[in-house]
Amino acid sequence: MNFLGITGMQYSGVPFSAHRIILAEDTNVFTQLVSTRLMDMLGVQVTICRNFEELQEAYDAADGPIDLAISNINLPGAENGEALEYLIDLSVPTIVFTSTFHEATREKLIAKDVVDYIIKDNVFAVDMLTESVCRFLTNSRHHVLIVDDSPTARALLSSRLKRYNFRVSLAESGAKALQLLKDNPDIGLVVTDYNMPDIDGFELTRRIRTMRGSHELRVIGVSSSTNRLLSARFLKAGGNDFMLRPFIDEEFYCRVNQNLDTLVQIRMAKIGRAA
Known part of the structure; x- marks a missing residue:
């Protein structure tokens, strides 16, 4: 296997x-x-x-x-x-x-x-x-950025990811997230809330895509909203995945793994072409 x-x-x-x-x-x-x-x-x-x-x-x-x-x-x-x-x-x-x-x-x-x-x-x-x-x-080789204006939500996502041995950075706003991405080029995954006061999740995703493509950085949007159109809007903004709160732990970890696996495959293919 x-x-x-x-x-x-x-x-x-x-x-x-x-x-x-x-x-x-x-x-x-x-x-x-x-x-x-x-x-x-x-x-x-x-x-x-x-x-x-x-x-x-x-x-x-x-x-x-x-x-x-x-x-x-x-x-x-x-x-x-x-x-x-x-x-x-x-x-x-x-x-x-x-x-x-x-x-x-x-x-x-x-x-x-x-x-x-x-x-x-x-x-x-x-x-x-x-x-x-x-x-x-x-997992410790993967750096994940959590973006959410709620301290409780940030703490919950951080504890879940750290349980799985990921390296985690936290941002309470879209502006802080963009600065962390500039300062940490090794960040491979962003998990961002939709509803934030300064820059919402859609706009943050659009700005991220002007900096780094989907082959370099994956974006998972999250929200507690019941609006089913949010997932489509996140994907159209350049996101790779979307999840509604509250999460089931196993599903959340699976989605994170799938997105990081894609990055690994892209890197391996790039190395193979260069060899």
Whole structure:
């Protein structure tokens, strides 16, 4: 399977071998599959913990911060979710890999700000997990600008993106956003509200397009309005995507990924033509 995140890794030339990843899982089949796949695809070695005691020992023995944990909800010695609570309390970014899942479980995981959850219900689950790990490790190479005049909205979007390991800048106005774009040419994605007092989202998008094309910078418009024509107006102004609030976390992350994947593909094609 060709992961766009891995393509991004190859583009940047930065290896994963130095990253510390813990795999908290007691099923031998999955520990073997996951550890082998992460080594083969990403070149990263994982520390396997088959029970809660081993997880605690692995964390205490680590000679640096844990970059990412992959954890089942339940482990021997932590049959009621204590392992996940332990990792969250330690602020270790965590991907949940579980076969026990229903709507109530999803709500609890989202509330705990886990990075992602993967359900072990099909033969592609390990592939999906590998892609999720790759995305998390490469997201720090992407710089995202959030533009919104509401402090609450900025904080909410920022916390979501930082949970996924993106670098984030904030602007409370269109004018501030334009200045940040001039000062930070590495910004690859702008998430902008429509309704702002100085420059609305449409005009901001138009001005952005005079500075940088869609092949260099992606723009996602957002709004709480019920006006369904807003999406068409954003796209006509030069935007690449549009979302209505309130967001579903999984959809928001997917839209962000899709737009950044497009940038990676464009860069890779450019490098290929130059070679």
